[in-house]
Amino acid sequence: MASKTNSKKGTYGVIIALAAVIITLLVILISMESRSTKQPKPANTDTVVLNSPTESKPAEPTDAVATPFITEAPTELPTEIPTEVPTEVPTPEPTEVPVTPTPSPKPRVIGGKTSANPNYEGKVLVALTFDDGPEEGTTEEMLNVLKKHNAKATFFVLGIQINKGDTYHALLKRASDEGHQIGNHSYSHKFPSQLTDEQLHDEVVRTSALIKEITGQTVTVFRVPGGNKSDRVKRVTGLPLVQWCIDPLDWMFFEGGYIRNYAKEHGISYSEAESAIIDIVLFEGVHTTLEGEPYYCPPVAYEMKHGSILLFHDIYMGSVHAVDRLLTFLEENYGNYVFLPFDEFILTENDAGPQAGVVYYNLWSTT
Numbered sequence: 001m002a003s004k005t006n007s008k009k010g011t012y013g014v015i016i017a018l019a020a021v022i023i024t025l026l027v028i029l030i031s032m033e034s035r036s037t038k039q040p041k042p043a044n045t046d047t048v049v050l051n052s053p054t055e056s057k058p059a060e061p062t063d064a065v066a067t068p069f070i071t072e073a074p075t076e077l078p079t080e081i082p083t084e085v086p087t088e089v090p091t092p093e094p095t096e097v098p099v100t101p102t103p104s105p106k107p108r109v110i111g112g113k114t115s116a117n118p119n120y121e122g123k124v125l126v127a128l129t130f131d132d133g134p135e136e137g138t139t140e141e142m143l144n145v146l147k148k149h150n151a152k153a154t155f156f157v158l159g160i161q162i163n164k165g166d167t168y169h170a171l172l173k174r175a176s177d178e179g180h181q182i183g184n185h186s187y188s189h190k191f192p193s194q195l196t197d198e199q200l201h202d203e204v205v206r207t208s209a210l211i212k213e214i215t216g217q218t219v220t221v222f223r224v225p226g227g228n229k230s231d232r233v234k235r236v237t238g239l240p241l242v243q244w245c246i247d248p249l250d251w252m253f254f255e256g257g258y259i260r261n262y263a264k265e266h267g268i269s270y271s272e273a274e275s276a277i278i279d280i281v282l283f284e285g286v287h288t289t290l291e292g293e294p295y296y297c298p299p300v301a302y303e304m305k306h307g308s309i310l311l312f313h314d315i316y317m318g319s320v321h322a323v324d325r326l327l328t329f330l331e332e333n334y335g336n337y338v339f340l341p342f343d344e345f346i347l348t349e350n351d352a353g354p355q356a357g358v359v360y361y362n363l364w365s366t367t
């Protein structure tokens with residue numbers, strides 16, 4: 001019995017031992033399984049895989065993971081950010097931002113010392129006007145002077161002068177071709193008081209037709225002979241009337257007879273006399289008598305304000321030389337004068353060009 005019980009006990013012991021072994025094995029297996037399931041996770045961590053020198057396969061995923069960060073990121077970031085940011089920020093913005101504010105703080109007052117038009121910033125705009133031509137010998141010289149100084153002017157011509165022949169046609173055509181404006185100064189220079197409405201109208205229409213035929217220019221402005229503007233002239237001509245604000249009285253001072261007398265009185269040559277008179281008119285001013293009344297002609301060179309309209313005649317050599325000296329003086333002493341044809345001159349600081357029925361004394365002053 002004892003042996004039986006012993007053998008039984010031995011059997012139980014074996015069973016228990018086996019059970020213990022099985023349990024142990026199970027525990028080991030479970031633990032191994034859990035390790036094997038956990039392994040892929042660490043495989044994804046860069047540090048573990050990258051640092052393992054033995055495994056070659058996991059190197060692929062590590063490379064795949066690592067390259068985007070190591071190769072792409074450094075190449076993309078430095079190239080895109082440093083190149084775009086420095087070029088965009090410093091170049092366009094600093095140059096453009098200061099430029100736009102500068103035009104805005106120039107809300108210049110119309111009638112100022114320089115042009116209110118941004119295209120002529122800092123410029124003094126003046127309209128040079130020449131009456132009574134074209135004239136052989138002098139108009140050509142005046143055109144040469146204007147060309148030399150890059151000045152554009154307005155020639156108020158007479159139909160009777162144009163009709164003197166081909167030379168006169170050529171002078172008119174040249175003036176137009178060189179960028180000067182051609183205005184109407186009537187046909188025969190008769191004052192409106194001498195003419196009926198119909199005659200005055202005819203004088204204007206005939207002359208405008210000649211100008212159009214020879215130059216192609218459509219006449220837009222009229223200068224009344226003698227400056228005798230009136231409501232009647234406005235109505236009959238139907239054109240803007242151009243007067244002036246600076247009158248050197250060249251028809252008096254630069255006319256041949258006056259210069260000869262001056263030369264005789266002072267015992268000097270004709271050219272010396274002409275030069276002396278030009279200096280007085282341009283830089284000193286002249287006291288004289290006009291229609292029996294005392295008249296002061298201020299020094300033209302110092303009256304050349306922005307917006308001025310000057311009156312000259314292109315039929316005297318004295319006027320040609322005076323304009324040359326005046327423009328030379330302005331260039332040498334100021335350098336910011338611009339001489340424009342009348343329509344363009346008016347357009348710079350007005351909404352439109354010269355208007356019918358309006359009388360112009362300067363760029364803004366009208367009646």
Ligand SMILES: [Zn+2]
Binds near residue numbers: 131185226
């Ligand atoms: Zn005239």
